Amino acid sequence: MVRRIVRSRVADHPAADDLVQETLLRVLGAMGRVEPGMLEPYAIVTARHVIASMWKDQDRHRRNQHRMADLRLPDAPDADLLLGEDRAAVAQALQHLSDRERDTLLAHELHGQDTRSLADELGSTAGAVAAQLNRTRARLRVEYLLAVERTEPFSDRCRPVLIALSSGDRRRQRDVDAGRHLLECELCARLSQPLLGRGQQHDDEVRIPIRADADVVLARQGVRELAARAGFSPTDLTIIATAVSEISRNIVRFATAGEIVVELLEEPRPGVRIVARDTGPGIPDVEQALTDGFSTYRGLGLGLPGARRLMDEFAVVSEVDRGTTVTMTKWRQEGSP
Amino acid sequence: MTEDHTVTDDESSGFSTLDRQDEHQLLPELVAHLREHRTKLRQEWATRIHDAHLLDAMTPQEMSTETRSVYDNYVEVLETGSVEALQDYARNLSERIIPRGVETHEVVGIVLLLRDVLARSLFEKYQTDFRLLNRVLDAYEPAANRIANTVAVSFVDERERVIRQQQDAIRELSTPVLPVRERLLILPIIGVLDSERARQLTEQLLTGIRTHRAKVVVIDITGAPDVDETVANHLVQTVDASRLMGASVIITGLSPEIAQTLVTIGVDLSKMNTIGDLQGGLEEAERLLGYKVTRQDGPVGE
Amino acid sequence: MNTGPALVSILRQGSYLIASIHTALDDSQLMRLQKDLVDQIGRHRSRGVIIDVAALDVLDSFGSRTLRDIAEMARLRGALTVIVGIQPDVAFAMVSLGMGTGSVHAALDLEEGLEYLDRQVRARQPGSSVVVPR
Numbered sequence: 001m002v003r004r005i006v007r008s009r010v011a012d013h014p015a016a017d018d019l020v021q022e023t024l025l026r027v028l029g030a031m032g033r034v035e036p037g038m039l040e041p042y043a044i045v046t047a048r049h050v051i052a053s054m055w056k057d058q059d060r061h062r063r064n065q066h067r068m069a070d071l072r073l074p075d076a077p078d079a080d081l082l083l084g085e086d087r088a089a090v091a092q093a094l095q096h097l098s099d100r101e102r103d104t105l106l107a108h109e110l111h112g113q114d115t116r117s118l119a120d121e122l123g124s125t126a127g128a129v130a131a132q133l134n135r136t137r138a139r140l141r142v143e144y145l146l147a148v149e150r151t152e153p154f155s156d157r158c159r160p161v162l163i164a165l166s167s168g169d170r171r172r173q174r175d176v177d178a179g180r181h182l183l184e185c186e187l188c189a190r191l192s193q194p195l196l197g198r199g200q201q202h203d204d205e206v207r208i209p210i211r212a213d214a215d216v217v218l219a220r221q222g223v224r225e226l227a228a229r230a231g232f233s234p235t236d237l238t239i240i241a242t243a244v245s246e247i248s249r250n251i252v253r254f255a256t257a258g259e260i261v262v263e264l265l266e267e268p269r270p271g272v273r274i275v276a277r278d279t280g281p282g283i284p285d286v287e288q289a290l291t292d293g294f295s296t297y298r299g300l301g302l303g304l305p306g307a308r309r310l311m312d313e314f315a316v317v318s319e320v321d322r323g324t325t326v327t328m329t330k331w332r333q334e335g336s337p
Numbered sequence: 338m339t340e341d342h343t344v345t346d347d348e349s350s351g352f353s354t355l356d357r358q359d360e361h362q363l364l365p366e367l368v369a370h371l372r373e374h375r376t377k378l379r380q381e382w383a384t385r386i387h388d389a390h391l392l393d394a395m396t397p398q399e400m401s402t403e404t405r406s407v408y409d410n411y412v413e414v415l416e417t418g419s420v421e422a423l424q425d426y427a428r429n430l431s432e433r434i435i436p437r438g439v440e441t442h443e444v445v446g447i448v449l450l451l452r453d454v455l456a457r458s459l460f461e462k463y464q465t466d467f468r469l470l471n472r473v474l475d476a477y478e479p480a481a482n483r484i485a486n487t488v489a490v491s492f493v494d495e496r497e498r499v500i501r502q503q504q505d506a507i508r509e510l511s512t513p514v515l516p517v518r519e520r521l522l523i524l525p526i527i528g529v530l531d532s533e534r535a536r537q538l539t540e541q542l543l544t545g546i547r548t549h550r551a552k553v554v555v556i557d558i559t560g561a562p563d564v565d566e567t568v569a570n571h572l573v574q575t576v577d578a579s580r581l582m583g584a585s586v587i588i589t590g591l592s593p594e595i596a597q598t599l600v601t602i603g604v605d606l607s608k609m610n611t612i613g614d615l616q617g618g619l620e621e622a623e624r625l626l627g628y629k630v631t632r633q634d635g636p637v638g639e
Numbered sequence: 640m641n642t643g644p645a646l647v648s649i650l651r652q653g654s655y656l657i658a659s660i661h662t663a664l665d666d667s668q669l670m671r672l673q674k675d676l677v678d679q680i681g682r683h684r685s686r687g688v689i690i691d692v693a694a695l696d697v698l699d700s701f702g703s704r705t706l707r708d709i710a711e712m713a714r715l716r717g718a719l720t721v722i723v724g725i726q727p728d729v730a731f732a733m734v735s736l737g738m739g740t741g742s743v744h745a746a747l748d749l750e751e752g753l754e755y756l757d758r759q760v761r762a763r764q765p766g767s768s769v770v771v772p773r
Contacts, residue, residue, distance in 0.1 A: 022761075083740060130653055173741050211668045213665035213667045213668075214665050216665055216666065216667045217663050217664070217696075220663065220696055220697060221663070223695070224696070233540075234728050235540050235727070235728040235731050235732070237728070237736055238696070238697060238726075238729055238731070238732045239728075239731070239732045241696060241697050241732075242697040242698075242699050242732040242733075242735075243736075245697050245699040245701075246699055246736075249666065249699070249701060252666075292737065293680035303700060305737070306699075306700055307736075307738040309735060309736060309737055310732065310735050310736055333533065333536075361644075405657060426740075451662065456658075538733060540727070540731060543727035543730055543731060544727050546727070546747070547727055547747065550751075552751075562661070574731075574732075574735065577733075577734045578730040578731050578733070578734045579728075579730075579732060580745060581725045581729075581730040581734070581745045582725055582727065582730050582747060582750055583723070583745050583746035583747040583748075584712075598695075602742040
């Protein structure tokens with residue numbers, strides 16, 4: 001997109017490539033600071049700014065051989081520094097890609113080669129190339145963030161998790177158990193912020209951190225709001241909110257930290273799935289915890305078994321000293337709109 | 338439809354452009370023609386309806402009456418351009434024929450047939466003058482299409498209205514919460530209860546308790562042949578949920594089999610207010626509602 | 640997180656206390672309500688307590704348990720408790736969760752709750768004959 005805008009305004013090619021790179025740098029650099037969903041508009045505006053300032057420079061010094069060096073927004077004195085850091089970070093991130101990944105990405109982004117002709121060269125299909133480009137971009141974002149933070153991942157689980165988050169691939173995120181890793185790994189929790197910001201553009205998922213009593217109420221409200229959009233009846237909304245209340249309370253009582261992730265489902269029919277994760281001590285005997293009346297705190301012993309009765313599907317996975325994950329689903333009634 | 342009579346038609350402008358003036362000038366001529374040959378054209382139309390097996394559900398007399406009024410209305414709309422009159426008629430017609438099972442394609446079919454029959458007759462009349470024929474058809478076709486469109490839309494609207502009405506009626510029938518008198522609701526459960534319906538009943542009853550400010554609810558299950566464990570559980574939940582809203586529940590028509598089911602799933606029947614038949618249940622309900630009156634007459638009198 | 644007047648208000652009306660919950664409460668806020676209410680029952684020697692829960696979004700196991708505890712403590716201090724304003728969807732969710740009504744009385748709304756208390760408390764007045772509901 002950026003390439004198209006720039007190309008349509010700048011005739012000679014080398015300048016266009018530099019401008020694209022310049023724009024990408026700025027966009028990437030701004031990623032953490034720009035509101036999710038505003039990234040594209042921001043990219044467009046940035047491209048225009050860059051072009052505008054280039055034209056100004058051209059007017060001033062015709063045939064100036066160093067115009068790229070002169071490019072800057074006059075009202076941003078520290079832009080040079082930031083730009084320099086960003087540029088270095090992008091360069092470093094690019095080094096982490098394989099040659100093939102890098103070549104394909106640059107051919108597409110900078111030289112405007114379309115996916116079909118890339119596919120022909122690579123002996124692949126346009127769809128596969130597009131998918132590969134998406135993965136490469138996802139990796140690039142992760143490597144860029146790592147480079148900006150001047151850090152290396154703590155464990156070999158970090159990269160797969162971050163890439164899965166960056167690409168917005170839900171299934172992959174589940175496969176690598178991204179949610180749990182974010183609870184356990186401070187670095188990834190921080191780096192995931194700008195990446196998840198991208199994911200939030202999909203408005204069929206909410207994520208609520210659970211640490212204190214008040215978060216339980218927020219979780220109830222969050223799930224109610226999202227499920228209402230799936231067309232659940234008022235009664236079902238209250239039923240779902242009650243179940244969420246029970247399992248969020250368990251997180252507050254037994255674990256130091258956890259989260260509730262609510263996701264709307266379309267297949268096989270409309271519904272809502274709630275995943276509650278914590279890094280608590282785990283439940284030694286899940287069977288027992290699912291029995292009515294079994295309670296280790298002030299309640300009626302209805303926490304887990306009660307939530308199970310309220311929902312259509314219910315599963316508990318727990319590992320002692322690592323934590324518990326409760327996954328529960330409610331399907332919308334057939335008769336509902 | 339706006340009308341504009343001020344501009345005169347320029348004959349030499351050719352036939353390729355259709356304009357309103359053409360329509361206004363030619364349509365009266367067409368209408369006169371269609372009125373003049375009414376009997377013959379109508380007959381031809383009826384024959385084609387018959388051949389196409391449309392409106393088979395109607396008797397010949399009904400056909401004759403309906404085709405006559407559709408024809409006259411049709412020509413009238415052509416003449417006046419007033420779609421409202423046709424809409425009214427189409428709605429009226431739909432109301433009458435929908436209960437007889439007339440389908441959308443039949444209604445659209447007969448109107449399109451009429452359009453063709455009339456177009457053919459116009460063709461025959463004007464075929465010697467090709468330019469005039471073109472202008473005639475240019476004037477006729479948009480008007481005819483408007484009519485076909487109006488009839489179809491009216492019919493479908495009416496049909497949907499009827500279907501909605503029926504659905505509402507069915508829903509009400511299957512889950513009736515009857516306010517018998519102030520503060521008293523009766524919920525007769527009739528037919529097979531499944532989990533989903535039991536749940537709907539409960540929701541409806543709870544909403545009804547609030548709407549009618551009910552203090553006593555009589556649930557009569559005489560008409561429910563099978564109550565399995567799941568439904569029995571729902572029943573118990575309904576009683577509990579009603580209590581949470583401040584209403585007492587009396588269950589009537591409890592068969593020995595259902596009582597057995599309730600006991601099997603661990604329901605303490607002594608905690609449920611059960612009465613043999615509906616009549617007894619209503620008496621008990623009134624006693625509960627009048628409870629405060631008798632009580633005040635009693636001990637408060639000291 | 641404090642239980643300010645915005646969340647819950649406790650009003651005294653004659654020998655009754657009326658606690659109105661104005662919004663969704665979390666567990667600590669519920670505990671605070673329980674403490675405040677039980678304190679005031681003792682201070683005012685209240686005979687009846689009405690808890691209006693119409694604004695609560697859910698009554699889960701903890702919320703129900705708290706209401707029962709309040710009723711039990713109130714009983715030990717000589718006051719009768721009635722819960723009013725449970726919404727149809729909340730009632731449905733409560734029983735689906737597996738919570739019975741317990742021994743706590745529930746009434747449709749404040750008006751009904753007051754009427755219930757009047758009836759019960761008067762019946763318990765010393766000197767008045769005991770009413771046996773048949």
